[in-house]
Amino acid sequence: MIHYFNPGHETAVKNASPYYTAPANIVTMQRELSFLPAWYSKQVDLVLVSSLDNYEYFNYLNNIFPALPKPISNIDMESQQGSDISLWGISPQAIYIFRELCHKYDLKLNIPEWKDEYTYLNSRNAARDCLNKLTDEISDISKDIIPHFFTNVEDIEKAVDDSPYKVLSKAPYSSSGRGLLWLPESGLTRTERQILHGTLKKQGSVSLERALNKQIDFAMEFLSDGKGNVTFAGYSLFYTNSKGGYEANYIGTQSSIEKILTTKISADLLSEVKESLIKILQEKYATLYKGCIGVDMMIYKETETYRLHPCLEINMRYNMGYLAIKIFENYISETSQGKFYIDFSAKEGIIEKKHIEMLEKYPIIFDKEKISKGYLSLCPIDKKNHYRAYILIEEN
Structure with missing residues (x-):
């Protein structure tokens, strides 16, 4: 299997074009961090990298971790006839890149196919629908945290004015803290209106949800086999900045993460959410998609009580949380x-x-x-x- 790192995946999905060009910073990240999938892959796998120029680094890694997958460049792909391709995230753009490689080097590769359902499954709409099911099934999950979607600034402004809570807006296709906008309780300024107009023009809608008093960011990581089965891969604990942007992931035992989480909420609640999510993901994702699914969560404080938000977003792709789990397990x-x-x-x-x-x-x-x-x-x-x-x- 050959692995490929393509960050900025959600925006590529929304764009829908195989010819989509990512922003310059995402292109740079993809080039410089192209070897990242090696750290969650198997020894027999390969990782397509932008360059093999740094022989010293790759030789060093091979010496200290002989079981680490090896890098491969475009020009070496001719020797990989019939290989399976595993994408960080499936998008029309990423699929097109490998189809072009097949054409250029006369290759036959097993490339993931695009399915129309992926557009919805990668969006915050899918996460909202999942959260709705969880609140129906689990009484300890508040319905106050369910986001609502809007298609024009006037309705957004009215919702902000009517809300008894501070409100946060999110772009439907975004992740890792991108696409978030905290809206002022005193009313929208010209700047907020411009940002919202821009998001609506590009993505068609925005979600509004209650801004919560966050205490802990974490996720449950799952693996789908594409045949209807979903398994739990582990908890990931991560850290964000004041604007919600990703900063780091904890690397340690699963028992250490569980201990941190259960100082605030019960182990029974975590288990109940996990089992419900497996059923929901099996129903919505598992027959259509093979790969990692990360469900971002949050423990928040309401008055003097700690509560759980069990589905902030669903990442239908590999992610830094799953990467951190595998790094600890293997290295x-x-x-x-x-x-x-x-x-x-x-x-x-x-x-x-x-x-x-x-x-x-x-x-x-x-x-x-x-x-x-x-x-x-x-x-x-x-x-x-x-x-x-x-x-x-x-x-x-």
């Missing part, structure tokens, strides 16, 4: 913990400088062929890098 000592980070700098040279500094400050230490302590970049880095994906591990 980290069970007596250690840490974080997985995505770092960005607009200026060239900064990322490489930080990388060199951290190599010296946090040398990597192994225990029984697994990392017990230290810093590791998950993708090659040079002086031109703007992005960096890395882990920083410490002993418990």
